[in-house]
Amino acid sequence: MAAQVDSAFVRSVYDEALLNGHCYKRLGELCKTVGSRLSGSDNAEKGIRWGTAMLKSYRFDSVFTQPVMVPRWERGEVEELYFSSSVFNKKIKNQSLANYDCEAFEELPLKAVKQHKIPAVVLGGSVGTNGKITAGLVSVHSDKELDSLGKAGLLKGKMVLLNRAFPENLINTFAAYGSCVPQRVNGASKAVKYGAVAVLVRSMSNRCDLHAHTGVMMYADSLRKIPAMAVATAVANLLDQLSREDAGLRISMQLNCRTLPDRLSANVMAQSNGTKAPEKVIAFGGHFDSWDQGEGAHDDGAGCMHAFEALRILKAVGYKPKHTLRCVWWINEENGLRGATEYARKAAETGEKHIAALESDRGGFTPRGFGVDSAFLPVMNKYKSLLEPYGAGTIEKGGGGADIGPLRKFNSNVVLVGFIPDSQRYFDVHHAETDVFENVNKRELELGAAAIAVMIAILDQELE
Amino acid sequence: MAAQVDSAFVRSVYDEALLNGHCYKRLGELCKTVGSRLSGSDNAEKGIRWGTAMLKSYRFDSVFTQPVMVPRWERGEVEELYFSSSVFNKKIKNQSLANYDCEAFEELPLKAVKQHKIPAVVLGGSVGTNGKITAGLVSVHSDKELDSLGKAGLLKGKMVLLNRAFPENLINTFAAYGSCVPQRVNGASKAVKYGAVAVLVRSMSNRCDLHAHTGVMMYADSLRKIPAMAVATAVANLLDQLSREDAGLRISMQLNCRTLPDRLSANVMAQSNGTKAPEKVIAFGGHFDSWDQGEGAHDDGAGCMHAFEALRILKAVGYKPKHTLRCVWWINEENGLRGATEYARKAAETGEKHIAALESDRGGFTPRGFGVDSAFLPVMNKYKSLLEPYGAGTIEKGGGGADIGPLRKFNSNVVLVGFIPDSQRYFDVHHAETDVFENVNKRELELGAAAIAVMIAILDQELE
Numbered sequence: 001m002a003a004q005v006d007s008a009f010v011r012s013v014y015d016e017a018l019l020n021g022h023c024y025k026r027l028g029e030l031c032k033t034v035g036s037r038l039s040g041s042d043n044a045e046k047g048i049r050w051g052t053a054m055l056k057s058y059r060f061d062s063v064f065t066q067p068v069m070v071p072r073w074e075r076g077e078v079e080e081l082y083f084s085s086s087v088f089n090k091k092i093k094n095q096s097l098a099n100y101d102c103e104a105f106e107e108l109p110l111k112a113v114k115q116h117k118i119p120a121v122v123l124g125g126s127v128g129t130n131g132k133i134t135a136g137l138v139s140v141h142s143d144k145e146l147d148s149l150g151k152a153g154l155l156k157g158k159m160v161l162l163n164r165a166f167p168e169n170l171i172n173t174f175a176a177y178g179s180c181v182p183q184r185v186n187g188a189s190k191a192v193k194y195g196a197v198a199v200l201v202r203s204m205s206n207r208c209d210l211h212a213h214t215g216v217m218m219y220a221d222s223l224r225k226i227p228a229m230a231v232a233t234a235v236a237n238l239l240d241q242l243s244r245e246d247a248g249l250r251i252s253m254q255l256n257c258r259t260l261p262d263r264l265s266a267n268v269m270a271q272s273n274g275t276k277a278p279e280k281v282i283a284f285g286g287h288f289d290s291w292d293q294g295e296g297a298h299d300d301g302a303g304c305m306h307a308f309e310a311l312r313i314l315k316a317v318g319y320k321p322k323h324t325l326r327c328v329w330w331i332n333e334e335n336g337l338r339g340a341t342e343y344a345r346k347a348a349e350t351g352e353k354h355i356a357a358l359e360s361d362r363g364g365f366t367p368r369g370f371g372v373d374s375a376f377l378p379v380m381n382k383y384k385s386l387l388e389p390y391g392a393g394t395i396e397k398g399g400g401g402a403d404i405g406p407l408r409k410f411n412s413n414v415v416l417v418g419f420i421p422d423s424q425r426y427f428d429v430h431h432a433e434t435d436v437f438e439n440v441n442k443r444e445l446e447l448g449a450a451a452i453a454v455m456i457a458i459l460d461q462e463l464e
Numbered sequence: 465m466a467a468q469v470d471s472a473f474v475r476s477v478y479d480e481a482l483l484n485g486h487c488y489k490r491l492g493e494l495c496k497t498v499g500s501r502l503s504g505s506d507n508a509e510k511g512i513r514w515g516t517a518m519l520k521s522y523r524f525d526s527v528f529t530q531p532v533m534v535p536r537w538e539r540g541e542v543e544e545l546y547f548s549s550s551v552f553n554k555k556i557k558n559q560s561l562a563n564y565d566c567e568a569f570e571e572l573p574l575k576a577v578k579q580h581k582i583p584a585v586v587l588g589g590s591v592g593t594n595g596k597i598t599a600g601l602v603s604v605h606s607d608k609e610l611d612s613l614g615k616a617g618l619l620k621g622k623m624v625l626l627n628r629a630f631p632e633n634l635i636n637t638f639a640a641y642g643s644c645v646p647q648r649v650n651g652a653s654k655a656v657k658y659g660a661v662a663v664l665v666r667s668m669s670n671r672c673d674l675h676a677h678t679g680v681m682m683y684a685d686s687l688r689k690i691p692a693m694a695v696a697t698a699v700a701n702l703l704d705q706l707s708r709e710d711a712g713l714r715i716s717m718q719l720n721c722r723t724l725p726d727r728l729s730a731n732v733m734a735q736s737n738g739t740k741a742p743e744k745v746i747a748f749g750g751h752f753d754s755w756d757q758g759e760g761a762h763d764d765g766a767g768c769m770h771a772f773e774a775l776r777i778l779k780a781v782g783y784k785p786k787h788t789l790r791c792v793w794w795i796n797e798e799n800g801l802r803g804a805t806e807y808a809r810k811a812a813e814t815g816e817k818h819i820a821a822l823e824s825d826r827g828g829f830t831p832r833g834f835g836v837d838s839a840f841l842p843v844m845n846k847y848k849s850l851l852e853p854y855g856a857g858t859i860e861k862g863g864g865g866a867d868i869g870p871l872r873k874f875n876s877n878v879v880l881v882g883f884i885p886d887s888q889r890y891f892d893v894h895h896a897e898t899d900v901f902e903n904v905n906k907r908e909l910e911l912g913a914a915a916i917a918v919m920i921a922i923l924d925q926e927l928e
Contacts, residue, residue, distance in 0.1 A: 014633060014635070015633045018632045018633045019632055019633050168482045168483055168907075169478060169479045169482045169483050171478070171853065171854055171855065171911075173907075206906075206907060207906070366830070366886050366888050368855065389635065390635055391635060391832065391886075394855075422830050422855075422886065424830050424905060424907045424908050424911070425905055425907075425908070428905070441888060441889055441892070442670075442671070443632075443637075443670060443888045443889075444888050444889070447635070447888070
């Protein structure tokens with residue numbers, strides 16, 4: 001085929017994706033036969049075996065793995081959170097819960113009992129409780145409030161609910177996430193300075209519901225480590241209210257999560273060799289690890305399948321790449337970034353030149369376009385009109401990404417590109433039990449793979 | 465507030481929609497306390513009462529109804545479709561169904577039985593069977609194939625499966641729908657000419673699954689009326705294959721659907737009076753009736769709630785309209801268009817001038833933009849950049865719509881605008897039992913209402 005990215009080429013890519021797509025079926029296999037893929041877990045290794053064999057069946061020029069040591073944290077068997085509140089029990093008896101504005105409460109078990117079980121999940125990296133912790137609860141909505149209450153001595157011996165909610169008026173939900181996620185990542189170490197015994201973190205989600213969303217948390221080295229759990233948004237609202245209404249509110253937590261020694265894992269790659277400059281690489285992919293809730297379908301099974309499918313499509317339509325096109329499934333993005341770090345280090349060590357890298361880690365939703373390095377923005381002007389009829393013509397300044405970022409450290413000229421799908425539903429399922437195959441739409445996923453295949457061909461044509 | 469549509473105004477509209485939105489909650493009430501709203505049904509009338517009271521609670525300048533006689537077709541209590549196939553039973557016994565490529569079959573009851581019940585729904589407007597019909601099946605994929613087989617006498621006494629599938633490579637799913645829907649609407653009369661005794665129509669859907677999608681069908685006046693049912697796409701694939709493999713394949717159908725005398729119903733309206741030219745009207749809305757499958761959540765509860773919410777938002781942000789802004793819920797779009805026809809006729813009769821009309825009937829998905837009359841396209845150039853940061857900046861030539869189209873007949877100058885949300889998931893649920901509130905995303909719905917509110921203000925400012 002003519003090495004030209006024109007409207008006929010774009011059409012052929014989309015036809016292949018939509019009429020003969022493989023990514024949806026493969027994502028279904030990954031989600032249903034492997035499931036979640038937390039770094040260091042047996043399941044992640046099972047997934048790597050599945051993926052390597054699957055990629056080999058397509059007879060790309062090569063399929064290989066790159067060894068990476070990854071951290072190994074386990075949720076453990078005991079993961080319990082309860083609250084007891086006489087005020088809440090009285091309200092249940094009086095059937096006066098109507099003032100809680102989230103309808104999700106209707107699903108909560110609303111019998112007056114001594115202890116109410118709370119839908120909650122421990123955050124990744126948390127220490128366990130070493131027995132049961134029981135304490136009162138203080139709810140805070142900002143770092144300022146945390147500091148103010150802490151300095152007044154009001155957090156001593158308490159559990160702290162870090163309850164800053166997503167600003168729902170931000171159109172891009174990733175911006176809302178970015179504004180709240182520091183409380184999840186660093187909140188425990190902030191609270192422990194004031195004598196808190198544990199933290200609960202409001203789930204990072206746009207929805208008001210009963211699903212708890214996990215995610216990574218970290219401890220400041222110099223400080224004591226206290227356990228940290230995520231509670232569902234609807235529960236955060238409830239606990240916030242009860243913490244003000246009931247001085248007798250008590251929370252009990254019991255966890256036996258633990259960190260084990262690092263384990264050998266791998267990045268997985270498949271590539272089509274370049275026909276003109278095979279020594280130069282365009283890497284594109286997502287992360288293969290996931291949290292241990294749900295099936296890692298959108299996060300980031302979708303990104304891995306996008307990359308595999310883009311490579312397959314370009315081969316299927318007969319595209320002959322100038323440079324080597326490499327689909328990469330990075331390991332350990334969620335809690336360590338070891339895969340991406342090792343990938344970039346190894347490339348620098350061996351002198352392998354990356355001219356561009358593209359990341360898909362925003363789910364398998366309808367494409368809107370791409371974020372690209374500012375240096376590459378002018379080049380994209382001539383391709384915008386090719387992508388617009390497919391709904392993927394929004395080209396923005398951007399291009400960062402956790403897994404491709406490290407390449408920049410060793411090579412300031414690498415062009416970085418981020419795939420941008422519609423963001424509205426992503427945090428409904430992100431890191432939660434609802435991130436399952438059933439919540440991925442076939443056409444939306446396929447359109448993403450097609451847009452990425454076109455973008456890779458553009459990079460291949462435009463870069464030297 | 466300054467009568468100017470600028471970035472601050474757009475921001476205020478989106479803030480109101482996303483931080484203080486009412487449409488999602490109201491759609492939930494409509495779907496869960498009323499449910500489906502087939503024209504002429506008691507449920508539709510219940511919905512009109514609910515809606516009128518709901519709108520009145522917002523103290524708009526006026527809320528009123530317009531009487532409309534609507535058709536009344538009922539599905540009846542008996543709706544059965546079975547097939548019997550010794551070939552299929554043998555395959556089940558040999559566990560050799562793997563060659564059916566849709567995984568949905570795994571959900572089918574796969575015991576070897578004399579008669580297999582088929583997930584199917586009768587099409588709106590169909591006659592009943594007057595007892596049970598049993599016949600062989602012929603599957604056709606185009607009008608040409610239908611004519612060819614018909615002329616060869618091969619359809620005589622048969623049921624015909626009209627099995628043209630959505631062209632999945634069309635990016636806009638409405639284009640795919642448009643290319644297939646004639647077989648649903650007119651297929652029975654085409655088939656009866658060749659002696660067919662009934663038709664089965666492949667569901668109008670992008671998905672391969674077990675949900676049957678209903679919709680309107682019509683009979684040519686001069687021809688005999690034969691019954692028509694929709695079968696799920698996965699079932700259409702199965703029957704297509706069996707019709708070729710098993711000469712003994714037999715289909716049995718029994719229906720007691722019926723058409724009753726017309727019934728009095730109504731269009732429902734709420735409006736904010738214009739402050740400069742109250743005699744000139746901008747109408748915007750969707751259709752209040754739905755099919756009797758699911759809850760009419762996306763089709764078109766979403767459009768009705770968009771329009772109500774747009775009116776509410778403009779009032780809430782203090783926008784003073786020059787012209788009268790009227791939210792209209794047209795009745796009977798699905799099977800008669802009586803509401804829209806009467807609305808336009810009455811406007812012409814009373815000399816009420818409509819300067820613009822906007823329709824939302826493509827579901828409550830993430831907005832992409834608007835289709836507008838070509839005469840208004842140049843005006844939109846100056847507003848495109850205001851809508852783009854909200855993802856709604858795609859402005860296309862268009863603007864038709866079933867419910868606003870009749871206004872053009874009496875007034876060639878009326879500017880017609882169609883709301884365009886993302887189309888990928890619409891036909892997954894359209895006219896099926898899956899068109900329920902749970903499949904509507906809160907933020908996606910709210911973003912649509914905000915985009916429509918902005919568009920209405922643009923029309924109000926730009927038109928005289």
